[in-house]
Amino acid sequence: MRHIMLFCLLSVGFMTSALAHNVVSGVYADGLLIEGEIGFSNGDMAPAGLVVEVFDESGSALGKTQTKAEGIFLFEASSAQKHVFKVDLGAGHIAEMVLDANELSADAANVTAVESISTSLPTATQSNTVSNDTIGSISTEQFQRLIRNAVAQQVRPLQKEIRAYKEKVFFRDITGGLGFIFGLFGVAAWMASRRKETNP
Amino acid sequence: MHIVDGALSDSVVIGGAVAALAGIAYGIKRMDLDRIPQMGMLSATFFIASLIHVPVGPTSLHLILNGLIGLALGWTAFPALFIALLLQAVFFGYGGIVVLGVNTLNIALPAVVMGLSFRHWIQTSQPKQAAILGGIVGAGSVVLTAIMVAGSLALTGDGFIVAAKLSLISHLPVMVVEALVTAAAVHLLVRVKPDFFSATRQS
Numbered sequence: 001m002r003h004i005m006l007f008c009l010l011s012v013g014f015m016t017s018a019l020a021h022n023v024v025s026g027v028y029a030d031g032l033l034i035e036g037e038i039g040f041s042n043g044d045m046a047p048a049g050l051v052v053e054v055f056d057e058s059g060s061a062l063g064k065t066q067t068k069a070e071g072i073f074l075f076e077a078s079s080a081q082k083h084v085f086k087v088d089l090g091a092g093h094i095a096e097m098v099l100d101a102n103e104l105s106a107d108a109a110n111v112t113a114v115e116s117i118s119t120s121l122p123t124a125t126q127s128n129t130v131s132n133d134t135i136g137s138i139s140t141e142q143f144q145r146l147i148r149n150a151v152a153q154q155v156r157p158l159q160k161e162i163r164a165y166k167e168k169v170f171f172r173d174i175t176g177g178l179g180f181i182f183g184l185f186g187v188a189a190w191m192a193s194r195r196k197e198t199n200p
Numbered sequence: 201m202h203i204v205d206g207a208l209s210d211s212v213v214i215g216g217a218v219a220a221l222a223g224i225a226y227g228i229k230r231m232d233l234d235r236i237p238q239m240g241m242l243s244a245t246f247f248i249a250s251l252i253h254v255p256v257g258p259t260s261l262h263l264i265l266n267g268l269i270g271l272a273l274g275w276t277a278f279p280a281l282f283i284a285l286l287l288q289a290v291f292f293g294y295g296g297i298v299v300l301g302v303n304t305l306n307i308a309l310p311a312v313v314m315g316l317s318f319r320h321w322i323q324t325s326q327p328k329q330a331a332i333l334g335g336i337v338g339a340g341s342v343v344l345t346a347i348m349v350a351g352s353l354a355l356t357g358d359g360f361i362v363a364a365k366l367s368l369i370s371h372l373p374v375m376v377v378e379a380l381v382t383a384a385a386v387h388l389l390v391r392v393k394p395d396f397f398s399a400t401r402q403s
Contacts, residue, residue, distance in 0.1 A: 173291040174251060178244050180287050185240030192233040 024163055025095040027085060029103045030152050031145060032078075037160070038071040038087055038095050045071035046095075050087055057082040080104040202250075202288070202303055203349060205296030209356045216352065217301025220282065223308060227278035235276060238396075242269045243280040247287060250294065261374045266307050267341035267382045270315025271322065271334070271397055277311045278304065302352050310344030322386060323397050331387035338382025339375045346371040 027036040038046035050067040054075055062083065067073045077083060083104070085097040138146075208216075231239070242265075249263040269277050282304045288294040295303045314337045322330045322337075350364035389396045 174248065177247055177287040177291050181244045181247060181283060182240055184283055185236055185243065188231065188239075189233065189236040192231065192236060196233055 023089060023093045023095040024160075024167070025085075025087070025097050026159055026163060027083070027097045027099045028152055028156060028159070029077075029099060030148055032076060032080070032104060034075045034077055034083060034099060034104070035152075036073045036075070036085055036097055038067060038073070038089070040093075046087070046089055047071075050089065053086045055084045055086065057084070059084075077104055202285075202295035203299050203306070203352060205298045207356070208299060208302060208352055212352055212355045213299055213302060216299070216303075216305050220278070220301035220304040220308070223275070223278035223305065223312070224282050227276045227280075230275045231279070232276075235273070239273060239276055239280045242272055242277075243284045245269075246281060247284040250284075250288060251292070261377065263378060263381060264307065264342060264345065264374065265338075265378070265381070266311035266345060267314055267334070267338040267378065268385055270308075270311030270313070270341060271319055271337055271386070272315070273311075274316050274319070275312055277315065278308045281308045281311065306345055306348040306352065310341040310348065313344065314341045319397055322390065323394065325390070327387050327390045330390040331383040334386025335379040335383035337386075339379035342371055342375040342378045343368070346375075 023038065023040060025036065025038040027034055029035075036052065038050070038052075040046075046067055048067055048069050048071075050073075052065045052067060052073045052075070054062040054064065056062050062078075063075070065073050065075045067087075075083070075085075080101050081104070082101045083099040085095075085099070087095045089095060246265055246269060249265050251262070253262045266277070266281070269280065273280055282300070285295060285300060285303055285307070286297075289297055289300060318333055318337045322333050325333060346367045347364060350367040353363040353367070
């Protein structure tokens with residue numbers, strides 16, 4: 001039993017160290033411009049100058065780009081299709097990010113949807129970079145882009161936080177589950193030992 | 201391997217639940233005080249093993265380890281696996297509460313069948329032969345589980361042959377890995393901890 005205990009302890013130990021150095025990455029689209037971010041779950045960002053390879057759905061290469069400071073990279077998509085990003089961070093860390101076609105919008109898409117938003121939310125635009133008197137003169141397309149920029153900017157830190165949170169919760173659930181299992185079998189052992197005492 | 205809620209018809213779900221309940225009850229009856237820590241440990245091992253997904257080609261696979269669990273626990277594999285599956289369903293949404301009975305049956309019954317039929321043989325074998333037998337138990341349990349998964353789906357309405365083919369093919373990589381892992385584990389345990397498989401005061 002001692003061997004098994006040791007094995008279990010060791011394997012749990014390895015698991016935590018593997019989780020602690022997970023690669024955290026994400027991609028966000030802004031029109032046809034794709035911005036990605038790579039880092040580690042402990043908060044460090046990927047170094048600048050890493051090569052990011054871009055593939056389409058079938059696995060053929062679409063191009064390459066490099067990370068800049070803070071683990072951020074940019075890629076200009078040529079069409080709204082599925083993009084797969086692969087980065088080798090060395091030491092066995094590989095990040096793979098997938099951006100679905102519907103997240104990439106060629107500029108003409110969804111114009112009607114944005115138009116309805118722009119009419120129903122006139123006050124929100126005032127706080128944006130557009131001032132009130134020029135709003136009538138810009139095209140829907142520009143307007144759409146501004147909204148997308150603003151939303152992407154606001155949402156980005158949230159996405160980052162959610163990813164970090166998910167990882168934390170997953171690990172906590174594992175430990176919680178293990179606690180439950182050991183607890184339940186502890187109760188079973190206790191009951192069995194009482195049964196043995198009363199009628200040996 | 202985990203069937204999700206809503207995929208099966210009511211009669212299959214109920215039938216699975218009744219059969220699993222019988223297995224669990226019988227397992228609890230055979231539970232021996234000295235074996236409870238081992239049950240807990242293997243239940244925890246199963247709980248963790250199913251969570252570690254290793255990407256292989258287009259899909260990802262995870263170990264099931266029901267062969268090893270069956271060898272060690274025999275009938276008590278039923279309650280041990282049931283608890284691990286219950287917690288997986290509650291914490292991670294693997295499978296579901298309603299189909300818990302079917303999932304328990306699909307994973308525990310192959311474990312019991314393979315475990316009990318090979319246990320004695322492995323105990324009396326040399327480590328090398330025991331490792332080969334362990335590999336057979338590991339792969340065999342996965343195959344039986346795959347067939348039972350296909351069977352549960354077939355009883356709901358899918359054609360059995362189609363379902364079985366799909367299920368077997370998707371379990372194929374798991375089968376290979378499972379055979380290797382179980383063989384390695386048995387090889388080690390037969391030498392360092394032979395009474396891991398011996399049923400002291402039970403079947």
